Amino acid sequence: MASVYRRALTTQGATRFVLAAFVGRIPISMLGIGTILYIQHETGSYGVGGTVVAAATLGEALSAARIGRALDRFGQARVLVLCLLGHLVGLVGLLVTVGTGAPRPLWYVFAAVMGGVFPPTGSCSRARWSVCLTDGDLLGAAFSLEAAVDEVIFITGPVLATVLATAVAPAAGLVAAGILLTAGTLALAAQLGTDPGPRPATAGRAPRPRVFRDPALRALLLVLLAIGVSFGATDVTTVAFGRQHGLGAFSGVLLALFALGSATSGLFWGARPAGAAFARRFLIACGFMAFALWLPLAAPNVALLVPLVVITGATVAPSMVGANTVMERLVPPAARTEGFAWLQVALVTGISAGAPAAGATIDRFGARSGWAVAACAGVLVGLAALGGRRALLGAPAADGPARPAGPEAVAVSRSEMSGERA
Numbered sequence: 001m002a003s004v005y006r007r008a009l010t011t012q013g014a015t016r017f018v019l020a021a022f023v024g025r026i027p028i029s030m031l032g033i034g035t036i037l038y039i040q041h042e043t044g045s046y047g048v049g050g051t052v053v054a055a056a057t058l059g060e061a062l063s064a065a066r067i068g069r070a071l072d073r074f075g076q077a078r079v080l081v082l083c084l085l086g087h088l089v090g091l092v093g094l095l096v097t098v099g100t101g102a103p104r105p106l107w108y109v110f111a112a113v114m115g116g117v118f119p120p121t122g123s124c125s126r127a128r129w130s131v132c133l134t135d136g137d138l139l140g141a142a143f144s145l146e147a148a149v150d151e152v153i154f155i156t157g158p159v160l161a162t163v164l165a166t167a168v169a170p171a172a173g174l175v176a177a178g179i180l181l182t183a184g185t186l187a188l189a190a191q192l193g194t195d196p197g198p199r200p201a202t203a204g205r206a207p208r209p210r211v212f213r214d215p216a217l218r219a220l221l222l223v224l225l226a227i228g229v230s231f232g233a234t235d236v237t238t239v240a241f242g243r244q245h246g247l248g249a250f251s252g253v254l255l256a257l258f259a260l261g262s263a264t265s266g267l268f269w270g271a272r273p274a275g276a277a278f279a280r281r282f283l284i285a286c287g288f289m290a291f292a293l294w295l296p297l298a299a300p301n302v303a304l305l306v307p308l309v310v311i312t313g314a315t316v317a318p319s320m321v322g323a324n325t326v327m328e329r330l331v332p333p334a335a336r337t338e339g340f341a342w343l344q345v346a347l348v349t350g351i352s353a354g355a356p357a358a359g360a361t362i363d364r365f366g367a368r369s370g371w372a373v374a375a376c377a378g379v380l381v382g383l384a385a386l387g388g389r390r391a392l393l394g395a396p397a398a399d400g401p402a403r404p405a406g407p408e409a410v411a412v413s414r415s416e417m418s419g420e421r422a
Helices: 001-008 014-025 028-043 046-074 077-099 103-116 121-134 136-167 171-188 214-242 252-267 275-292 304-313 315-330 334-365 369-386 389-394
Strands: none
Touching: 001 014, 001 136, 001 214, 014 136, 014 171, 028 046, 028 103, 028 136, 028 171, 028 214, 028 252, 028 304, 046 121, 046 136, 046 214, 046 334, 077 103, 077 121, 077 171, 077 214, 103 304, 121 136, 121 171, 121 334, 136 171, 136 252, 214 252, 214 275, 214 304, 214 315, 214 369, 214 389, 252 315, 275 315, 275 369, 275 389, 315 334, 334 369, 369 389
C-alpha cells in the first residue's frame, strides 16, 4: 500500500502542490474557532460569534459554485490570487471593525467577504491530481492522501488557533490563519506546470445537474444540510465548553479528537468498496451519526466527554464519503463538478444555521446546552435520511465510470468548509 502512495507522490510536481495546498488549507480549521474566540473576548457573547461565522459560511454558500466554474474557465493561478486578495480584505476588515467597536453590520459584511472568496486550495489540489495521473489506482491513492490531509488539518488547526488566541492574543489565531493562507495560496498559484489551465469558452459545456428536480439529489442535499447544522453546533459548543471549564485551549483539543475519530473511521469504512450498495451504505452511516450526536450530551464531566467526542467524530467520515459517492454515482461525469459544489452549498448553509443556534442557546442556558442543539441536529439527520430513503435507494447510477467509493471519493470534504470544517 505504501508503494502506491510513493508512486503517486513521485509524479512530477506532486509533492510541491500537495505541500502548498496543505499549508493553504490549515486556516480553514482555524477561522471558525478563531472568529468565535476573538468576538467572544470582545463582546462576551458566543451567540454573536456564531452569527458572524454564519455570515462567513453563507458567503461561501453563495459563491462556491461560481468560484468552481471560474477555476475551470480561467485556470487556477488567476482565480486563486484574486480570491486571496478578497479574503484578506474581509479578514482585515473583520479584525479592525470588531477591535474598534464599529457597527456590527460591518462585521457581517466583512465576514461574508472573508468566507465567500476563501481560496479553495483543496479543490485545486484534487483537480491537479486528476490532470497529472491517468492510472486509476494511483488516482485513488492520491485522493486517499487528500482525505488524510484533511483530517490532519482538523487535528492541528483548532489546537493552533486556540493556543494562539488564549496564550498570545485574542486575534492571534486569525492573524496566523491569514499568514498561512497567503503563503500556501501563492505557492500553489505559482506552480503553473501542474495547473490545469484555462478552458476555452466553447469547450466542456457540461449539462447542469438538475439537483432540485431529482428526488434523490434533493434528499441528499437535505441530509447534508442537517449534517451541516450539527457541525456548526459542535464548533460553537466545543469552544464554549472548554472556556467554561477554565481550559481555554482544551476546546481545540476536543475538535482535534473529533477529527482523529473521523480520520480513523474513514480508513476502515473506505477499505470496502460500496459497489451497487453505495446509497445503502450512506444511509447506514447517517443512522450511526444521528445516534452518535446525542452522546456528548450524556457526558457528566470532561473526562467522559473525551471518548464520546471521539466516537461521535468517527461517524463523520463515513457520512461524508458516502455523500460524495452518492453524488458521484447519480450525476453524469460531465456535471459532477457542479454537483459537488451543491453539496458544499448545502453543508455550509447548515453550518450557518447551527452555529448561531448553538451560540444563542449557550448564552442563555450555559455551555452544556449547546450539545442539545447538536443532538437535535442528529434527529434532523436521521429524519432526512429516513425521508429520502426510497428516493436514494431507487435512484439509478448515472452513465460513466465512477471513482472508488473509499476515502478517495471525497470531493467535497470537511476542508472545503470555511466556517470550521469536505
